[in-house]
Amino acid sequence: MTALPPSISEYVLHLTMEQQLPAFFVLDQEGRLCEWGGRPERYGISPLNQEPDAELFPFLHGIVPLGDEPVFFPCVETAPNVFADIHVFHREGKNWVLLLDVSADALRQQQMQQRLNEIALQRKPGN
Amino acid sequence: MIQKKICMLGAFAVGKTSLVVQFVKSIFSEKYHTTVGVKIDKKTLRVAEQDVMCILWDLHGEDEFQKVQMSYLRGAAGYLLVIDGTRRESLETAIRLQKNVETTVGRIPFVAVLNKSDLHDLWELDDSQLKALEAQGWNFIRTSAKTGMGVEESFRMLAEKML
Ligand SMILES: Nc1nc2c(ncn2[C@@H]2O[C@H](COP(=O)(O)OP(=O)(O)OP(=O)(O)O)[C@@H](O)[C@H]2O)c(=O)[nH]1
Numbered sequence: 001m002t003a004l005p006p007s008i009s010e011y012v013l014h015l016t017m018e019q020q021l022p023a024f025f026v027l028d029q030e031g032r033l034c035e036w037g038g039r040p041e042r043y044g045i046s047p048l049n050q051e052p053d054a055e056l057f058p059f060l061h062g063i064v065p066l067g068d069e070p071v072f073f074p075c076v077e078t079a080p081n082v083f084a085d086i087h088v089f090h091r092e093g094k095n096w097v098l099l100l101d102v103s104a105d106a107l108r109q110q111q112m113q114q115r116l117n118e119i120a121l122q123r124k125p126g127n
Numbered sequence: 128m129i130q131k132k133i134c135m136l137g138a139f140a141v142g143k144t145s146l147v148v149q150f151v152k153s154i155f156s157e158k159y160h161t162t163v164g165v166k167i168d169k170k171t172l173r174v175a176e177q178d179v180m181c182i183l184w185d186l187h188g189e190d191e192f193q194k195v196q197m198s199y200l201r202g203a204a205g206y207l208l209v210i211d212g213t214r215r216e217s218l219e220t221a222i223r224l225q226k227n228v229e230t231t232v233g234r235i236p237f238v239a240v241l242n243k244s245d246l247h248d249l250w251e252l253d254d255s256q257l258k259a260l261e262a263q264g265w266n267f268i269r270t271s272a273k274t275g276m277g278v279e280e281s282f283r284m285l286a287e288k289m290l
């Protein structure tokens with residue numbers, strides 16, 4: 001792969017910002033929230049004045065403090081009909097949490113899967 | 128408070144979501160709405176004189192086209208392996224999933240849940256196969272997400288194994 005010129009990488013970044021509505025959170029090694037930004041409200045998360053516990057980040061239970069290996073949870077429904085791909089990784093001695101919106105794909109997938117499953121259930125021998 | 132991550136695993140339409148909803152909200156719906164990805168819920172149980180907060184991961188069902196990614200199980204303390212007693216093939220799926228968890232995540236506690244036990248007339252599981260699995264260390268519990276029978280008990284049974 002060759003490097004991308006800035007006009008392309010900036011465009012890709014712009015697309016991501018527009019369509020995937022990133023939200024991020026930074027936790028120190030003790031699990032305290034030290035920084036956050038982007039669009040947390042999109043995912044039903046309001047980190048203001050809150051301890052980062054199971055109430056705020058139920059998906060982090062059991063995985064932080066993180067080792068060198070990143071963790072990826074695809075398609076987590078964080079609020080009604082809002083789905084996020086959640087990436088958790090370690091950089092600069094801290095745990096970074098990144099949420100990217102995949103709601104449109106998830107809702108399409110839901111409709112398709114619903115139809116497939118209903119057909120499969122009807123085909124069941126004995127029915 | 129003690130917190131435990133619990134995953135709901137099984138074939139599609141076996142009743143994973145219905146079990147969680149019955150456990151958390153004491154509601155049942157006949158209408159089927161398939162899960163995509165995962166939805167996380169919470170419920171506190173009192174087990175062995177301790178409060179245990181169960182963080183419930185209601186995963187999408189496994190089928191031919193959509194395998195459950197084992198990354199969802201990272202950090203899980205246990206799982207309910209859900210089987211639809213009226214669909215024999217859902218037991219085969221459960222056996223495959225259990226093997227998959229054991230090879231990728233390791234041996235973590237699980238309880239095998241035989242759901243839809245209110246539908247006696249449609250029951251398809253034969254006892255000899257269940258006995259063989261029991262001999263391999265499986266624990267079974269019969270539930271109905273519809274009537275609520277065995278639902279809390281199945282989570283309780285798992286919680287006791289996890290503590
Ligand atoms: N009679 C009866 N029906 C049940 C029971 N549990 C679930 N159902 C029905 O079975 C269908 C599937 O239930 P779900 O809870 O959506 O199943 P699921 O395993 O979450 O399905 P996926 O998300 O597609 O994997 C729904 O129509 C439920 O009403 C039960 O104990 N008894």
Ligand SMILES: [Mg+2]
Nearest residue numbers: 143144161162
């Ligand atoms: Mg479901």
